[in-house]
Amino acid sequence: MRALDTTEVARLAGVPASTLRFYEEKGLIASVGRRGLRRLFEPAVLERLALIALGRAAGFSLDEIASMFTPDGQPSIDREMLLAKAKELDRTIARLQAMRDGLQHAAACTAPSHMECPTFRRILQAAASGAVGGRTTRKRGRLPDR
Known part of the structure; x- marks a missing residue:
């Protein structure tokens, strides 16, 4: 599947592009390249953004949410x-x-x-x-x- 640019990800995830940039700065998501001035993301970033949104809705901090992912980006959520x-x-x-x-x-x-x-x-x-x-x-x- 093709990479999605910032505008597409923002639209599909229902978040502003500034949120994507912020999440990338915090290490919650990672772009895989650029198309002109726009960052490109793998389609799997949408699922990750959904998990981040769920965590935020439940009241977890971004640092707590970051700890719910392994270094390779896979969810690893502490049940406790x-x-x-x-x-x-x-x-x-x-x-x-x-x-x-x-x-x-x-x-x-x-x-x-x-x-x-x-x-x-x-x-x-x-x-x-x-x-x-x-x-x-x-x-x-x-x-x-x-």
Whole structure:
């Protein structure tokens, strides 16, 4: 199969050409030559870009994604790293569900003001302690029960 130029790869992968250049700089993909000023890539780069996109969507850093490939470019994904990321996502989901529940309660609360609502006050306390938002630790991260 013929090599694809940057424009073709960008179109097929749904990423800007600048992303391809950045990924090449980071060593995540490699061009195989040039056609004029455009880099050329083997068609297999599309599968690699799909794996990179999946890793990014799951929250892996580019360095973590780079570690998922052997020096010859073959995927070699550490299953323990996948399990750790899945557990991290579970914690994030639980935190977001608790935040959603708190917001739904605050929206429907019949107290004269939110500051008079005991549940809303507990949400405020949790936010102040870092239990909600982006500052969670492994043991904290859940809003108090209503």
